[in-house]
Amino acid sequence: MNLSESQARSLLAGARVARLATADEDGHPHLVPVTFAVDGDRVYIAIDHKPKTTTTGLKRLRNIQRNPSVSLLADHYEEDWTALWWVRADGWAGILTADTERLRPVSRLTAKYAQYERHPPGGPVIAIEVRNWTAWASSPRAADPDSGH
Numbered sequence: 001m002n003l004s005e006s007q008a009r010s011l012l013a014g015a016r017v018a019r020l021a022t023a024d025e026d027g028h029p030h031l032v033p034v035t036f037a038v039d040g041d042r043v044y045i046a047i048d049h050k051p052k053t054t055t056t057g058l059k060r061l062r063n064i065q066r067n068p069s070v071s072l073l074a075d076h077y078e079e080d081w082t083a084l085w086w087v088r089a090d091g092w093a094g095i096l097t098a099d100t101e102r103l104r105p106v107s108r109l110t111a112k113y114a115q116y117e118r119h120p121p122g123g124p125v126i127a128i129e130v131r132n133w134t135a136w137a138s139s140p141r142a143a144d145p146d147s148g149h
Contacts, residue, residue: 001136003087007143008135012087013038014145015074020045020126022063022070022093030059036072037108041130043072043089044105047123048116061124064093070128076142083147085137091130101125 003011012018020034034045047058064070070093075086096102105125110116137143 001139001143003085003135003137003143005133007137008087008089008133009038009041010145011076011085011135011137011143012043012072012074012089015076015087018072018074020060020070020072022060023067024059024063025066030063032060034072035109035113037105037112039104039108041091043091043128043130044108045126045128046102046106046109046116046121047125048119048121060126061095064095064126068092068094072128082139083142085135085142087133087135089128089130090132090134091128093126093128096125096127101127 016035017033018036019031022030024030035048036043036045047061070091072089072091073086075084077084096105102125105127106116106120110120135143141147
């Protein structure tokens with residue numbers, strides 16, 4: 001069953017991980033798992049302190065600078081297929097680097113992920129302005145974010 005924008009937003013907000021899809025200047029896709037926070041029609045993804053080659057040299061950041069069109073996908077799978085759902089948020093991404101721009105997104109991420117309380121993300125924040133919400137659930141129970149899925 002197709003879901004409304006508000007149902008999609010609610011399911012995505014409760015998800016713990018999603019996949020961020022970007023594309024480079026030649027249209028080659030790049031997909032990475034991300035942690036995120038939803039704030040209305042905005043989604044924030046911080047570059048955190050995991051070991052990486054360089055924080056600013058990440059392919060997802062380079063891709064967004066060249067092509068801001070992105071998709072974010074979260075889903076839930078169980079062997080009980082009546083509990084399946086997925087949400088896709090398509091939009092335009094920008095990169096926030098100024099401390100004043102990063103304050104609210106980092107606060108929302110810290111509230112969602114206890115791991116960030118001791119060591120808040122210090123890198124850039126990807127801000128996605130969602131233009132289109134698409135979601136599906138296999139049943140009304142699956143679409144209920146309070147059902148534990």
